[in-house]
Amino acid sequence: MQSLDLTASSIDITRALCDIESVSGNEREIADAVEAAISGRSHLEVVRDGDTVVARTDLGRERRVVIAGHLDTVPVNNNLPTRVDGRFLVGRGTVDMKAGVAVQLKLAAELVAPAVDITWIWYDHEEVSADLNGLGRLAKSHPDLLVGDFAILGEPTNAVIEGGCNGTLRLDVTTRGVRAHSARAWVGRNAIHLAAPILTVLAEYEPREVDVDGLVYRESLNVVGISGGVAGNVIPDECTVSINYRFAPSRSGEEAIAHVREVLHGIDLDVEIVDLAEGARPGLEDPLARSFVAAVGGDALPKYGWTDVARFSALGIPAVNYGPGDALLAHADDERVDTAQITECERGLRAWLTGA
Amino acid sequence: MQSLDLTASSIDITRALCDIESVSGNEREIADAVEAAISGRSHLEVVRDGDTVVARTDLGRERRVVIAGHLDTVPVNNNLPTRVDGRFLVGRGTVDMKAGVAVQLKLAAELVAPAVDITWIWYDHEEVSADLNGLGRLAKSHPDLLVGDFAILGEPTNAVIEGGCNGTLRLDVTTRGVRAHSARAWVGRNAIHLAAPILTVLAEYEPREVDVDGLVYRESLNVVGISGGVAGNVIPDECTVSINYRFAPSRSGEEAIAHVREVLHGIDLDVEIVDLAEGARPGLEDPLARSFVAAVGGDALPKYGWTDVARFSALGIPAVNYGPGDALLAHADDERVDTAQITECERGLRAWLTGA
Numbered sequence: 001m002q003s004l005d006l007t008a009s010s011i012d013i014t015r016a017l018c019d020i021e022s023v024s025g026n027e028r029e030i031a032d033a034v035e036a037a038i039s040g041r042s043h044l045e046v047v048r049d050g051d052t053v054v055a056r057t058d059l060g061r062e063r064r065v066v067i068a069g070h071l072d073t074v075p076v077n078n079n080l081p082t083r084v085d086g087r088f089l090v091g092r093g094t095v096d097m098k099a100g101v102a103v104q105l106k107l108a109a110e111l112v113a114p115a116v117d118i119t120w121i122w123y124d125h126e127e128v129s130a131d132l133n134g135l136g137r138l139a140k141s142h143p144d145l146l147v148g149d150f151a152i153l154g155e156p157t158n159a160v161i162e163g164g165c166n167g168t169l170r171l172d173v174t175t176r177g178v179r180a181h182s183a184r185a186w187v188g189r190n191a192i193h194l195a196a197p198i199l200t201v202l203a204e205y206e207p208r209e210v211d212v213d214g215l216v217y218r219e220s221l222n223v224v225g226i227s228g229g230v231a232g233n234v235i236p237d238e239c240t241v242s243i244n245y246r247f248a249p250s251r252s253g254e255e256a257i258a259h260v261r262e263v264l265h266g267i268d269l270d271v272e273i274v275d276l277a278e279g280a281r282p283g284l285e286d287p288l289a290r291s292f293v294a295a296v297g298g299d300a301l302p303k304y305g306w307t308d309v310a311r312f313s314a315l316g317i318p319a320v321n322y323g324p325g326d327a328l329l330a331h332a333d334d335e336r337v338d339t340a341q342i343t344e345c346e347r348g349l350r351a352w353l354t355g356a
Numbered sequence: 357m358q359s360l361d362l363t364a365s366s367i368d369i370t371r372a373l374c375d376i377e378s379v380s381g382n383e384r385e386i387a388d389a390v391e392a393a394i395s396g397r398s399h400l401e402v403v404r405d406g407d408t409v410v411a412r413t414d415l416g417r418e419r420r421v422v423i424a425g426h427l428d429t430v431p432v433n434n435n436l437p438t439r440v441d442g443r444f445l446v447g448r449g450t451v452d453m454k455a456g457v458a459v460q461l462k463l464a465a466e467l468v469a470p471a472v473d474i475t476w477i478w479y480d481h482e483e484v485s486a487d488l489n490g491l492g493r494l495a496k497s498h499p500d501l502l503v504g505d506f507a508i509l510g511e512p513t514n515a516v517i518e519g520g521c522n523g524t525l526r527l528d529v530t531t532r533g534v535r536a537h538s539a540r541a542w543v544g545r546n547a548i549h550l551a552a553p554i555l556t557v558l559a560e561y562e563p564r565e566v567d568v569d570g571l572v573y574r575e576s577l578n579v580v581g582i583s584g585g586v587a588g589n590v591i592p593d594e595c596t597v598s599i600n601y602r603f604a605p606s607r608s609g610e611e612a613i614a615h616v617r618e619v620l621h622g623i624d625l626d627v628e629i630v631d632l633a634e635g636a637r638p639g640l641e642d643p644l645a646r647s648f649v650a651a652v653g654g655d656a657l658p659k660y661g662w663t664d665v666a667r668f669s670a671l672g673i674p675a676v677n678y679g680p681g682d683a684l685l686a687h688a689d690d691e692r693v694d695t696a697q698i699t700e701c702e703r704g705l706r707a708w709l710t711g712a
Contacts, residue, residue, distance in 0.1 A: 166539060170588050182600045183522060183661035184684070185563075185576035192579040196555035203549035207541075220541035223548040224592060225585025232526050232580055232600060232630070244538045244588060274588070305539035328540070 002029065004037035006109040010346045011089065011339045013102035018082045018093040024072040024132075027051040027124040031071060034122050038105065043112040044120075047145065051124035052134040054145050055108055061117040063288060065353075066146060066317065068135065068308070069101040069154035070126030074331050087339050094337040095325030096127075100154025103324070103346045107353065115355035116288075119148055126308065130277070135308050139315065150288040151312040152349075155303075156325030159341040159348070161296055162303035163215050163282025163289075163320045165310055169245040169256045170224075170274040173198060173264065179230065179237040188235035192228045195239040197267050199223060202243065205263060210248035215282045215302040217248035221263070242274070246304065249279030249313075280310040283318025295352035296322070322348070358385065360393035362465040366702045367445065367695045369458035374438045374449040380428040380488075383407040383480040387427060390478050394461065399468040400476075403501065407480035408490040410501050411464055413473050419644060420473040421709075422502060422673065424491065424664070425457040425510035426482030430687050443695050450693040451681030452483075456510025459680070459702045463709065471711035472644075475504055482664065486633070491664050495671065506644040507668040508705075511659075512681030515697040515704070517652055518659035519571050519638025519645075519676045521666055525601040525612045526580075526630040529554060529620065535586060535593040544591035548584045551595040553623050555579060558599065561619060566604035571638045571658040573604035577619070598630070602660065605635030605669075636666040639674025651708035652678070678705070 002020050006013065022030040031051035038055050039046045047054040051071065073093040082091030089099075101122055108120045123134030130136065139146050175195045180188025207219040221243070228239030247256040253276045261271065283289055284300055293300050303309070303321050312319035324341035358376050362369065378386040387407035394411050395402045403410040407427065429449040438447035445455075457478055464476045479490030486492065495502050531551045536544025563575040577599070584595030603612040609632045617627065639645055640656055649656050659665070659677050668675035680697035 168539070168589075181661065181684070182576065182578055182580055183524070183602050185578050185602070186574070187684070190559070190578055192582050193555060193559035195582075196552065196559040199549060199552035200556055203546070203552040218542070220538065222538055222541050222546055222591055223584075224538055224588055224590060226548050226551075226595065227583050227585070228579075229581025229583070229598060232598065233524075234580060235578055236580060239582065242585060242588065246539050246541070305537065328537070328543070 001036065002033050004033050006037050006106055010102045010106045010342050013106055014094065014099040014342055015082050015089060017098040017102055018091050019080065021076060021080055022072050023075050024125050024128040027071045031124065034071065034105065038108060041109065044108065047142070049138055049141055050134060052138055053122045055120040057114060057117050059113065059117055063149040064117040064119060064147065065288065066119045066121060066148035066151040066312065067104055068121035068123065068151065069097055069104055071101065071122050072124055072127050074127050077333050079333055079335060085336065088336040089339055090334065090336040092335055095156045095335050096330035097155055097323055097325070099325055099337045099342045100156065100323030100345070103342060103349060104154055106346065107349055111353055114353045116353065118353065119145060135311055139311065146315060148317055150286055151309065151317050151319035153307055153309050153319060153321050154323035155307050155321045156323050156327045156330055157321045158326055159324050159344045160298060161293055161300040161320050161322050163284050163300050164212065164249045164280040164313065165303040165305060165307050166217055166219065166246045166248060167251065167253060167256060167277055167279030168306045169247065169253065169260065169276045170242065171260060172240050172242050172272045172274055174238060174240045174270045175268070177237045180235040182233045182235055185235050191236050191239040195228070195241055198241050198264060201263060208248065210250055212248055212250045213282050213284055215300065217302045218304060219248055220246045247279060249281045253278050277306050278310055278314065280313030280319060283320065286318045289318055289320060292352050296348035357392065358389045360389050362393050362462055366458045366462045366698050369462055370450065370455040370698055371438050371445060373454040373458055374447050375436065377432060377436055378428050379431050380481050380484040383427045387480065390427065390461065394464060397465065400464065403498065405494055405497055406490060408494055409478045411476040413470060415469065415473055417471070417473040419505045420475060420503065421644065422475045422477060422504035422507040422668065423460055424477040424479065424507065425453055425460055427457065427478050428480055428483050430483050433689050435689055435691060441692065444692040445695055446690065446692040448691055451512045451691050452686035453511055453679055453681065455681055455693045455698045456512065456679030456701070459698060459705060460510055462702065463706055467709055470709045472709065474709065475501060491667055495667065502671060504673055506642055507665065507673050507675035509663055509665050509675060509677050510679035511663050511677045512679050512683045512686055513677045514682055515680050515700045516654060517649055517656040517676050517678050519640050519656050520568065520605045520636040520669065521659040521661060521663050522573055522575065522602045522604060523607065523609060523612060523633055523635030524662045525603065525609065525616065525632050526598065527616060528596050528598050528628045528630055529625045530594060530596045531625050533593045536591040538589045538591055541591050547592050547595040551584065551597055554597050554620060557619060564604065566606055568604055568606045569638045569640055571656065573658045574660060575604055576602045603635060605637045609634050633662050634666055634670065636669030636675060639676065642674040645674055645676060648708050652704035
């Protein structure tokens, strides 16, 4: 088994974590390494659940913070092992999100007397179907381990605090016509032609920008897929349009569905909800959040992409994202993290957790 | 080998022909049966080319007529052997177009002294890619065998003469955008949204009805396929729309392409011509055609679907479609021919060919 040296720099720990390949479903080795590295410390109680590792302080502090990161990555594509390019560390997982995990592991080992009690969670299966998610599993198998007053997820945010997240709704709408030979088109009814107003309405749609607890969330409503057609000489009887709506956390999932129906009002179609994930409000009114923003410095921003902060939000725990790396490079083949951001996140988190 | 009795009724010959399965590419057995049945007659010279059988009179008549039908069918789908349902004969090939071939075979055998010289052609590979078409092959290998003053194709027309045919153009148009994560849609450019005006323009398009040599051809312009989309969380960078234009035979293929470009004028897209087949003018001004219409009785109609009459038209030979069966039932699983139309076509063709 690969062993992790948590006395190394958080940059070196990032590299060591990345070089343990851990595509979703293959997290055993990295979870073993994390468990071994963090165990045997008197200030931490360690629990293993599948390939999720939890480490808790129990210092009787007034407030408890949950700090979490996922161990898995999307598939490798000739981008491992990592390599160094100037001040960048290049390779799968550098951004999403082993740099964040490295910072957390180093601080978990070093902060033997933090200002708050901390529950550190490193979990599996974040990059795949939501029903496999290790954090979701833990919420069911050990709900006590998720209890806290505030949560921080180490997803890449360019080392800036990003509060909450937009919700996401995906639905398929289908128009139905009547099939016919295309040489006698007037005998049929063209389902793709019937989809024209759907595309027009969505192409012309002006997405909202919504202020939620002081952060402005930018929405988007897009067609992300379309398919229709039987053969080159047949009038098609069916056309399916896949729509993705990213909605501000002030809107519930039910309200999001109602909004899309309203936008498409008057168009004759079938609607199927494919998936729906509620957003999360930023939770920056919480005193813990305020002190965290003050310790990190600068302003907090809204998170546009959906992240597991929504799971904490659903449990009533205010949660923010804070981690090294540019989210636009997550999943990219040339995924790379600015190592200065790793150091900066370690500084910001350490300052806050030690009450400096 | 199955033997064909050409002294039987044209209805019984239809049934015998259908019960020799001959899906495109598998015409050997039926071509053998046709060749054997038509050979050894002093009034006919028989030529075999692949699975095409040609039988010619050479009586020194002033004018020569080419009469043709294809031997192949689209795939069988639990609709063979044939069965009788009231006055209908039911099964694959009954409409498209073995009833037409049966009438032709019977008359080829019986008319030892027709009023015009006749070149009978029964050919292979009509229902598949145009480059395999037996009539097209014959035009290259034995161009002399296609020479004539007038041509009749036995495609199903409900026993009414249908003149010429519309041309058909298929093209793919592609819009191009910029891929992005759908949580940050404003970073990209949605190629499916860019396709909205294409669908709108074509859905609103009013097809022409065009008088060509006294017959009114109805055109159609349709989207027959659309595809676009990368994943449920990605703004798509490409969307392809497949368009089929059925155009009146007064318009050339080049003019048809120019027309579609004009209709889509101002929309930013790439155009790829997928296939193009010229139409055929009805050719009903020809005296032979006029006498044929008179012998059959009733009015001639335009043919909307593309047929091999266009091959004759391209050789400068006026050509019409005339055969039993409803073209709307061609290729249908419940393909069925009204046997009264078989008898009617035999009567009409016999009357004209004998100069009655």
